[in-house]
Amino acid sequence: MVETYTRPRFGEPREPKNRVNPGSRLASVIDLVAASHVRAAAFLLVCGLILFLPGFFNIPPIDRDEARFAQATKQMVESGDFVDIRFQDDVRYKKPVGVYWLQAAVVETASALGLPRAQLRIWLYRVPSLIGAIGAVLLTYWTALAFVTRRGAVFAGLIMCSSVLLGAEARLAKTDAMLLLTVVAAMGALARVYLSWQRGEDPEHPPWSWPAIFWTALAGGILLKGPLILMFVVLTIVTLAILDRSAAWLWRLRPVWGLMWMLVLVLPWFVAIFWRAGETFFTDSIGGDMLAKFAAQESHGAPPGLYLLLFWVTFWPGAALAGMAAPAVWRARREPGAQYLLAWLIPSWIVFELVLTKLPHYVLPLYPAIAILTIGALERRVLSRSWLMRGAAWWFVVPAGASVLAVVGAIALTRQPVFLAWPFVAASLIFGLFAWWLYEDGRAERSLLNAVVSAMFLAMAVYGIVLPSLKPLFPSAEIARALRNVVCVGPKAAAAGFHEPSLVFMNGTSTLLTDGSGAADFLKQGSCRFALVEARSERGFAARAEAIGLRYNVATRIDGYNISQGRAISIAIFRSEGTE
Template identity: 85%
Template sequence: MVETLQPPRFGAGQQPVKPAHSGRRVAAVFDFATASHFRAIVFLVLCGIVLFLPGFFNIPPIDRDEARFAQATKQMVESGDFVDIRFQDDVRYKKPVGIYWLQAAVVETASSLGLPRAQLRIWLYRIPSLIGAIGAVLLTYWAALAFVTRRGAALAALMMCSSVLLGAEARLAKTDAMLLLTVVAAMGAMARVYLSWQRGEDPVRPPWAAPAIFWTALAGGILLKGPLILMFVGLTIMALAILDRSAAWLWRLRPVWGLMWTLVLVLPWFVAIFWRAGEAFFSNSLGGDMLSKLGAQESHGAPPGLYLLLFWVTFWPGAALAGMAAPAVWRARREPGAQYLLAWLVPSWIVFEAVLTKLPHYVLPLYPAIAILTAGALERRVLSRSWLMRGAAWWFVIPAGASVIAVIGAIKLTHYPAFPAWPFLAAAMIFGLIAWWMFEDSRAERSLLNAVVAAMFLAVGIYGIVMPSLTAMFPSAEIARALRNVVCVGPKAAAAGFHEPSLVFMTGTGTLLTDGSGAADFLGQGSCRFALVEWRTERAFVQRAEAIGLRYNVAKRIEGYNISQGKAISIAIFRSEGTE
């Protein structure tokens, strides 16, 4: 890092020291890729494609958040109302409109290009997340260039690209990958302003580029997830102001013009939703969603320290090196670059650990700071030589454990051991073992690169092959497939006992969510109607059907697993034969 954990920048005629045995293929590819910024960008995009695309197109909608976002967007497209946010007849005011607009733009574009049934293709709704994930990787590279060399910046970006958590978010039609993009853009721009002030640079006319990126990213983050991005930025500024006993550098961000620009971008929709819904959006978003997270919302409560434990899995394969880099980072904590990155990381991490509601993706916007700090320590070769070096075994433990779990899960759910995934899972374990076996301080970079290759094979094996084969985990997709094969036109459905958002997305906005008695009443109201009755509510359905003289048959029975509730389910698809 500049003035922190990095050696002086390489000047004319100087070349970075190559890792030992750099003639090996993985290191040679990385050497070639980091020879220029253009190559590095192309390399990172290709890595993102390899890591994020497996399973992207063929994993069905995942309950509950992804399906809720996608269904709300689908209703926007169906209704043509791009101001209000609804899930069926209920308002959905937990998040602002940003992600819905992005998803709707993709779906509308696909429809205009002639893609059939575009509104039902979940992968279209995931495209903003894919763009956000790859964009966040590239912006991590850009942000890291303020702290480390081009090679170090590429390593930091690779750590983000291969991390387990970002790999999951890139495949989900939610806000978090795009939010990460805006946070990294804002923090990278602010870093450049802060470090130029620390270096004593006093330009007559401060450049506009960094402030423009900062305030635009801030507006984007607000439209995506409300004031959360303000927490990351605000806590960083407060920490730096306390440590430096000055915040004079903030004027270089041109706050007057910047605030005006941010308001121009965010106010139109907030005014429109206030005009439409009054105070309902703000009370639901701020009071009903954000403030409720101070408690254990939706059974996601957990004590402090959970994120630290999850970090070793969610930031794999970079987590092992991050642990080894921690002592050196702490020693350099008062140097400008490390101080900025720690101000980005530590205060917000403490807040997340203190809040009772905990979900793994909450800390994702903090991971770029960890990646850059780790890359700086890696460049300086100041990784811990103590017992922390034993953490290198983690490069093998994760692919080995994930492979075993994936195969056992496939056998349990499908009675088939997912043989096509075995070569990829084996390759992941082999590269993880190589990363562990070759690790030493001088070869840390090569170990990380081999671990990234392990992550690529793991992505293909688990996301690309195992997960799509677990049809029992996606009963909504099976139900929708069964309804598409019926002979009547425009089938309508009512669901009893299984009310997951994915079912509404797959079977239609008009799907009635009711109980067993309501499903029987619905079935008797016309032709081409189907009752989707989970076995726990079948008794109520049968009793009501007998009471109203409804004759019916079982068109199909779907056996599956509700991943949201963690229980096996059996859903009968009943079709009316008329009434007596």
């Protein structure tokens, strides 16, 4: 009998095809695309675009991280300084320069091609994340080929592609989707080196391609998010060395040449930023950001177990199958393939659970290992037949809950039922219901495929229609729209009580963030100036305006919701009428 995480024997019979139900018809599509690597990659690319593009272009900047990254990149483009990282006049040294360079390259290219107002289009800053997400899906497929059949690798790619967490990161101008790409590339190359050693293949002439991918990916990950990528790699290697009582296979990575190549790629910018800022960058990024996460940084503290709890939503629709696969995976834990994937997954997951600062995306680089482990169990038809099978209902529960929240939230915030989203919501619920009702442990593929289709329709409804319609959640976009309609040249703005990064990104780097009194002083200094005063700061603004004899009127008032602070806001846009 073939072991669980090795390739099945040639000619091993597969389940009989039943073309009556939608799951079987979808499975026939997988048979078609799995006929070649080109078809498989093209299929996963198309699925990625279907899942990631809804809302990609028309969701405004999200506070706070996305807007901070985009604004820092915009300042690079404006200043022409591609070494230093700043948000207005403050240095932003929490992360290295990698994602800023990628975003700047996209914006500069769009500007060169003649796209108007390219620097203000947030979707351009999201392009690296989209590329990173799709690249990570394709690399999950490539990595899975070392453990399962080509057909199974397609399923592993689909699980990653449809996961809720990756769908969110693909639409955010941040580091995490690109970091995932580098981690999967490094771990996929490392897997091939390790498994070739386990199989006893020729150690004298190992291929150069795997070490080249590995060390290049490490360099990319370091430039994106510092030494975090090293944690995944080192913990995996150490765990395998302990279990195997040997780490001789590491010489197949050509470590001397590899380290030299990695340093060639990463050192130039680190030397440049040290020359510019001295020790400030390393103090802020390592001490002020990375090490600070061991404490409850930025009110994101949570007890151990949070990631396991969030997993059932963030890894949907693959989470249901992962739960059913868990007993079989544990039984196979000493097989080389399962051992490697568990070494990738478990030590780093434990570290994340122990660290006090917790954000959902931290564990994203571990999800490809879960996807491949799940497919390994699915291919061998060893999914649990116990009470865990009841987890199939989760394929329907998540789209049902998300649909209700989306529609109710839209009605509560906008007083509009968003009828356009309802057909997509209905389709998501129907396919989620199919996934649940059609589930059998021997034909789990058809349920998974129905769940993936459900995820596609859910993405269209939530990201493509509902979120862009929730204008109160994006007050910065409404303010920018109001200021674009003013009749004066070069309007300038000062904000009091609402200091979100999206406001700076959409209204200009020169936007002054101050208090009510400072906004009044700013307004007095010119005619084409506007004070953006949140209701809680209006008293201070009015008192200072009276003291300096400032006459003003309300151009408009914008009511919305500050998602960063979790409270309703009301912002008055004041314009000067002169002084008394």
